[in-house]
Amino acid sequence: MRGLTRGKRPPIYNERQRVQLREAGRFNAQLMDFVRPHIQPGVTTGELDRLVAEYTRDHGHKPACLGYKGYPKHICTSVNEVVCHGIPGRYVLREGDIVNVDLTTIVGGWHGDSSETFLIGEVSDDARRLVQGTFDAMWTGIRAIKPMSSVIEIGYAIARLAQQRGLSVVEEYQGHGLGRRFHQPPGVPHYPLPQASRDVLVPGICFTIEPMLNLGSKETDPPQSDGWTVATADRSLSAQFEHTILMTESGPEVLTLTQHGPQEGHRF
Ligand code: MF3
Ligand code: CO
Ligand code: CO
Numbered sequence: 001m002r003g004l005t006r007g008k009r010p011p012i013y014n015e016r017q018r019v020q021l022r023e024a025g026r027f028n029a030q031l032m033d034f035v036r037p038h039i040q041p042g043v044t045t046g047e048l049d050r051l052v053a054e055y056t057r058d059h060g061h062k063p064a065c066l067g068y069k070g071y072p073k074h075i076c077t078s079v080n081e082v083v084c085h086g087i088p089g090r091y092v093l094r095e096g097d098i099v100n101v102d103l104t105t106i107v108g109g110w111h112g113d114s115s116e117t118f119l120i121g122e123v124s125d126d127a128r129r130l131v132q133g134t135f136d137a138m139w140t141g142i143r144a145i146k147p148m149s150s151v152i153e154i155g156y157a158i159a160r161l162a163q164q165r166g167l168s169v170v171e172e173y174q175g176h177g178l179g180r181r182f183h184q185p186p187g188v189p190h191y192p193l194p195q196a197s198r199d200v201l202v203p204g205i206c207f208t209i210e211p212m213l214n215l216g217s218k219e220t221d222p223p224q225s226d227g228w229t230v231a232t233a234d235r236s237l238s239a240q241f242e243h244t245i246l247m248t249e250s251g252p253e254v255l256t257l258t259q260h261g262p263q264e265g266h267r268f
Pocket of ligand 1: 001064065066068069071075076085102103104113210228242
């Protein structure tokens with residue numbers, strides 16, 4: 001999401017609320033594992049949207065994106081040079097594409113939010129290198145923090161890794177707090193934005209880490225005429241991964257870990 005107003009205090013969740021957050025995160029991960037086998041050459045992004053919507057409703061839950069600020073679909077599917085907020089439709093995935101699938105669900109009033117970038121068949125070496133770097137960037141951000149860390153530590157860690165790999169970090173869109181609301185404080189920039197040093201990850205805070213990295217420049221175009229789709233300014237490839245994190249007294253707890261997706265340390 002775009003930068004949040006800073007300075008507003010994020011909610012600190014108690015044990016009862018944490019149970020609810022865990023449940024929402026777990027369902028969102030289960031949903032990712034459900035749609036995973038369908039993400040293949042020949043499928044349309046609109047079909048993935050339909051499958052996710054149906055599974056979510058069949059389990060008694062609600063897709064958070066539909067109607068959010070007027071968003072027209074249930075998920076985001078961002079292909080190749082699309083950075084984020086790609087709208088599912090008639091586009092047919094084909095060998096060589098990379099596609100980010102971003103899912104957000106409301107479970108009993110609580111949000112879970114996660115995304116992965118998928119390789120469609122054999123992809124170019126550059127595409128694979130980008131997806132690997134972006135996955136590693138998310139994990140280095142997660143591993144950079146402990147209780148009472150500053151949010152800026154996430155940005156330092158991700159920016160360092162991106163620089164080492166020759167990749168750029170999108171600045172226009174950030175991670176975010178979430179809970180009963182989809183987006184709330186703190187904003188979680190994936191680069192060291194000075195103001196982020198004021199935000200402290202106290203135990204009980206829930207937020208996302210969702211870096212978007214580009215092969216070329218970090219610059220993004222404004223949303224396209226559909227009001228949503230954001231592409232890289234230079235049309236170079238972009239990738240993203242996202243997890244929902246609960247900071248606990250003993251460290252970050254990743255609420256959206258999947259059973260069948262890439263685990264920490266995975267090689268693409
Ligand atoms: N899931 C996105 C995020 O990670 C937000 C999508 S908003 C939508 O924050 F309206 F485009 F769905
Ligand atoms: Co998010
Ligand atoms: Co998301």
